[in-house]
Amino acid sequence: ATQSGFSFSPLAAVAAAALIARRVSSSRPSGRAHIVRRATVRRATPSADVATPAINTEEVSHGGKDEFVVAILGDLHLDPRKMDDYYTGRDHIKPLLKEGNQRNVGTALVSLGDLGESKSVRPKETDELFAGTTECHELASEFLSSFDVPYEVIGGNHDLEGIDEFSTDEANLEAFMRIHGKPSPQFSRLIAEKTLLVGLGSTVFRSAQYTSHEVTIDDEQLKWFEDLVVSHPAAEGWKIFVFTHAPPIGSGLRVLQENHVVNGCCWLNHSGGASTTKFIELVRKHRCIKGWFSGHFHLGQDYQDSITFPTIPRELGPYPNRGSCVFVQTSVMRAGTSRDTRQQSRLLRGNKDGFDILTINHAEGGTLRLDASITYSDCNHEVGVYQHEHDELKENTKFIKVYSPSKGDQSYVHYDPEEEGVVDLFQGARVNQETIGWWYMSCGRVLGVYDGRLVEYEPSTLAPLGLVVGQDELEGKQVLIVSSGVEACRLDFETAEGIEGADCADSEPLEQAVLLVDENRAVIVVQPNEDGSYWRKIVRNKMIRMKESRRVKAAKAFSLSTWPDGEPQVISSWGPYTSIVGTARSTGVAGLTTRAKASKAWDKLGGGRVAAWREMAEEIRAVF
Numbered sequence: 001a002t003q004s005g006f007s008f009s010p011l012a013a014v015a016a017a018a019l020i021a022r023r024v025s026s027s028r029p030s031g032r033a034h035i036v037r038r039a040t041v042r043r044a045t046p047s048a049d050v051a052t053p054a055i056n057t058e059e060v061s062h063g064g065k066d067e068f069v070v071a072i073l074g075d076l077h078l079d080p081r082k083m084d085d086y087y088t089g090r091d092h093i094k095p096l097l098k099e100g101n102q103r104n105v106g107t108a109l110v111s112l113g114d115l116g117e118s119k120s121v122r123p124k125e126t127d128e129l130f131a132g133t134t135e136c137h138e139l140a141s142e143f144l145s146s147f148d149v150p151y152e153v154i155g156g157n158h159d160l161e162g163i164d165e166f167s168t169d170e171a172n173l174e175a176f177m178r179i180h181g182k183p184s185p186q187f188s189r190l191i192a193e194k195t196l197l198v199g200l201g202s203t204v205f206r207s208a209q210y211t212s213h214e215v216t217i218d219d220e221q222l223k224w225f226e227d228l229v230v231s232h233p234a235a236e237g238w239k240i241f242v243f244t245h246a247p248p249i250g251s252g253l254r255v256l257q258e259n260h261v262v263n264g265c266c267w268l269n270h271s272g273g274a275s276t277t278k279f280i281e282l283v284r285k286h287r288c289i290k291g292w293f294s295g296h297f298h299l300g301q302d303y304q305d306s307i308t309f310p311t312i313p314r315e316l317g318p319y320p321n322r323g324s325c326v327f328v329q330t331s332v333m334r335a336g337t338s339r340d341t342r343q344q345s346r347l348l349r350g351n352k353d354g355f356d357i358l359t360i361n362h363a364e365g366g367t368l369r370l371d372a373s374i375t376y377s378d379c380n381h382e383v384g385v386y387q388h389e390h391d392e393l394k395e396n397t398k399f400i401k402v403y404s405p406s407k408g409d410q411s412y413v414h415y416d417p418e419e420e421g422v423v424d425l426f427q428g429a430r431v432n433q434e435t436i437g438w439w440y441m442s443c444g445r446v447l448g449v450y451d452g453r454l455v456e457y458e459p460s461t462l463a464p465l466g467l468v469v470g471q472d473e474l475e476g477k478q479v480l481i482v483s484s485g486v487e488a489c490r491l492d493f494e495t496a497e498g499i500e501g502a503d504c505a506d507s508e509p510l511e512q513a514v515l516l517v518d519e520n521r522a523v524i525v526v527q528p529n530e531d532g533s534y535w536r537k538i539v540r541n542k543m544i545r546m547k548e549s550r551r552v553k554a555a556k557a558f559s560l561s562t563w564p565d566g567e568p569q570v571i572s573s574w575g576p577y578t579s580i581v582g583t584a585r586s587t588g589v590a591g592l593t594t595r596a597k598a599s600k601a602w603d604k605l606g607g608g609r610v611a612a613w614r615e616m617a618e619e620i621r622a623v624f
Helices: 015-026 084-102 132-145 169-179 219-231 257-263 274-287 544-561 600-605 609-623
Strands: 006-008 069-072 104-111 152-153 187-192 197-198 239-243 255-257 289-294 326-329 344-351 354-361 367-378 381-386 399-401 437-440 446-450 453-455 464-470 477-484 513-518 523-526
Touching: 006 197, 069 084, 069 187, 084 104, 084 354, 132 152, 132 169, 152 197, 152 257, 197 219, 219 274, 255 477, 274 289, 289 344, 289 354, 326 367
Parallel strands: 006 381, 069 104, 104 152, 197 239, 239 289, 289 326
Antiparallel strands: 069 344, 187 197, 255 399, 344 354, 354 367, 367 381, 437 446, 446 453, 453 464, 477 513, 513 523
16 A cells, blocks of 8 residues: 555556456446437435535435445536437436446436536527526426436536526525525435435635636535535545535646636635635545546546546655545536537446446447446555556647646756845746746745746645746746845745645745846746735636626717717726836726727727827936
């Protein structure tokens, strides 16, 4: 056994062969069903209670008390105009669940959220988004009920998007729970003897501080989840499989959509500070958590990094500490929602000896493939084996295989925090797309360069938090660090024990500045955010952006009605306004309403005269 209590070895396949063969063959589907175009509505049985981590025990009257079969659906994004792929996918899955029912073992269906298409499904009639509406959730409930087994569902980042129908997140959430027969956003279901299915759902959209597409698990659910894992310890034989729309930070899943990294919505509670890492901390502490399934990225299940084991072979890197949990990425069912052409769902089969993770390939007639087998040695130790060859990630501008630093790797940039002067991180080299390196700032924040971008990493997991500087701004520049304040404390992250990003929050670290220097000696200061982080919260709340867009449309309509013979000339001016000056002297935002954008728009209106006047004024100012 390794340090984590989880061993990984291809040789384990031999030792576990008999067990794996028994589990797979005993659960093999008996055949395919015919396509059924209409589904019968059957609501899910209410499960967990918000205040108490109650367990739903109504679905465990089966013969093989320790056996279970669970089908897991990724982002559905149902569109009533395009249901063929969903009906076909359902016909691939129903025989697998039916066979489990016939053997009298625990069966269930779990949907990972994002139930409806985030656009109008009747564009000639209305601009209303379909996702999050009553109509959307009723269609989803009808579809999920048609698998003829109990279903559970958790909210994704689009499931409260019924912004024209509901004025608040609370009203939208109430409709979501009522239609799906859920007493709370989360769920817990006893699927087999001492085996729980547990789900946590996103509850924030309109009130999101930053992007509305961050998957946010509220404090009440998080407390409920912690109480549940504490009260169901591995030492008593409990095994818990968790389902969320997005994965937690520290999961090790690395094939991600680029926009999720850039926009700050990769991980659960991505911008939540301490709550961002709370999930992986619970995983590390409570070895009852055996599996964690997520969707969100619309990417396939053929890559090695779509399943991560609790640890890795020692020759591949340091111990990542993921407890006893296997993290699993789930693809999509409909071709139109896939980012890499894959159409796949997951199947989870288990018993007292361990569990298998399989792929249901909807693009190839519902064929089954065994992806990974996990065998329990005891309540705290497992053996995991990958069971198929993995596809390599091909170059794609919409998704990336994220570089994850690890302590001691060759890309770590060492510099002496005691050394005065300028730290040239790449020894005079200018950044290009081949540049790779990462380093600690004096305050414990972690920055790195990869794929031509400056990225911030979470200190305790070294997983990417978000973009700091993009390729276009960083290319061809040197990256330097200089001291910029009064010296108060210095932290050595290579020798100090237990130092992580939060450990210096209450101290006064040595203040530093990150500089980008181009060939013309122009220097850019990369300022941290007010909370000390560096990654840019680029995308704002969708409700605010949509209202701004509607105001611009209203202004253009006014312009056309007032001056019908000309093209509408409309620009926006908005806040927040950022400046190092204590008193605001301008309401312009550099690169948006000043120079780059505003001058261009006003020059169109003024026939270039405004630009000439501005240039003259600047020349006069320079003289005096």
